[in-house]
Amino acid sequence: GAGFSPKEFIPTKEDYAKIYEEIAKRLEENEDYDDGSYGPVLVRLAWHASGTYDVETKTGGSNGATMRFQPESDHGANAGLKAARDFLEPIKAKFPWITYSDLWTLAGVCAFQQMGGPVIPWRPGRADGDISACTPDGRLPDASKEQKHLRAIFGRMGFNDQEIVALSGAHALGRCHTDRSGYDGPWTHSPTMVTNNFYEILLDEKWNWKKWGGPAQxxxxxxxxxxxxxxxxxxxxxxxxxxxxxYAKDQEAWFKDFSDVIAKLFELGVPFKQEEKWTFKVVDA
Ligand code: DDH
Incomplete structure (x- = not known):
């Protein structure tokens, strides 16, 4: 009758913490992938889901998880991210109430924290979209370009110079794969640990063009x-x-700024109902 409806499941912080812990556990159980962790590719999935945002049209961003669909999954920049999406499928199966959009960003937060990075505030509220919300190709940065392109791409998301540099330190993690981007190799000698080493070596090492048949790097x-x-x-x-x-001189300064800017990136364009942001504890090995 009127006023009677089945009780809806409203997840609490503790329910999301369980998902964080499950992702952390799955990371530990799969240390045979790549350089020893799915962490970097999970961070990249969350970034590419979010980095399609356009401030002017208010389209793109993590809300929607439209990379589940072609054509967005086939955009050149997203090559290889199926590994990250597939890694998260068993988590989605176990906790079907979380949206892909929330799961992908929470996995980025979890991976980054579990690899030694700063705590990143996060809140739920993203809804999955349908294929019609796929963004056009070309919204993510093209690695062959320079500063003008960086300011155009990240300016479109609403980021300034300091934020562009702070975000770029994520390349302390992971590597390039010839069968994905065409580029080759890791940026640092510790690709599964969050450090400010990307900035240090950018300044201190001598960098030469690689002589090879692949793209210029x-x-x-x-x-x-x-x-x-x-x-x-x-x-x-x-x-x-x-x-x-x-950031090369002061890892703590980078940790603080990175935490702020990545939290902002993961929230671009999301119509949150919840004001409060949560932080989740690192799960010890
Ligand atoms: Fe990146 N990135 N990224 N990146 N990125 C690649 C890998 C990873 C660019 C290009 C590439 C950010 C910014 C930029 C990570 C995180 C972030 C690869 C190699 C290319 C190419 C892909 C492959 O072959 O597998 C360019 C261009 C930019 C830019 O113009 C600024 C940002 C902002 C982030 C972030 O997380 C905030 C991570 C992590 C990886 C390693 C992935 C892996 O599988 O390992």
Whole structure:
């Protein structure tokens, strides 16, 4: 009769904490992937889901998780991210009430924290969209370009110079794969640990063009680390370089700024009902 409806399940912070813990556990159980962790590719999934945002049209962003669909899953920039989406399927199956949009960003937060990064505030509220909300190709950065392109792409999301440099330090993590982006190699010698080493080596190492048949990229003297043209733009540009110097000297300053800017990235365009942001505890190995 009137006023009678089945009770809706309203998840609490504790319910989301259980998902965080489950992702952390799954990360530990799958240390045979790549350099020893799915962490970097999970961070990249959350970033590419969010980085399609356009402030003017208010389209794109993490709300919607439209990378589940073609054509967005087939955009060149998203090559290889199926590994991250598939990694999260058993979690989605176990907790079907969480949206993909919330799950992907929460997984980015979890992966980053579990790899030694700063705590990142997060809140739920994203709804999954349908195929019609897929964003056009070309919204994510093109690694072959330089500072003008970086300011255009990240400006479209609403980020300034300092925020661009702070976000770019995520390249302390992970690597390039020839069968995904065409580029090759890791940026740092500790690709599964969050450190400010990306900024340190960008300034301190000598970077030369790699001589090979692949896309133009830089390598260090030992040929064990790489930089993309867009990474190198951060020290070629005087305004960007100020912040590279700051973060190279002061890991804590970068941790603080990164936490702020990645939280902002993951929330672009999301119509939250909940004001409060939550933080989740790192799960010890
Ligand atoms: Fe990135 N990134 N990224 N990136 N990124 C790649 C890998 C990873 C660019 C290009 C590439 C950010 C910014 C930029 C991560 C996080 C973030 C690869 C290699 C390319 C190419 C992909 C592959 O072959 O598998 C460019 C260009 C930019 C830019 O112009 C600024 C940002 C802002 C983030 C972030 O997380 C905030 C991570 C993590 C990886 C490693 C993935 C992996 O599988 O390992």
């Amino acid at each position: 830089y390598e260090d003297k030992s040929k064990s680390r790489m930089m993309l043209p867009t990474d190198m733009a951060l020290v070629k540009d005087r305004e960007f370089k100020k912040y590279v110097e700051k």
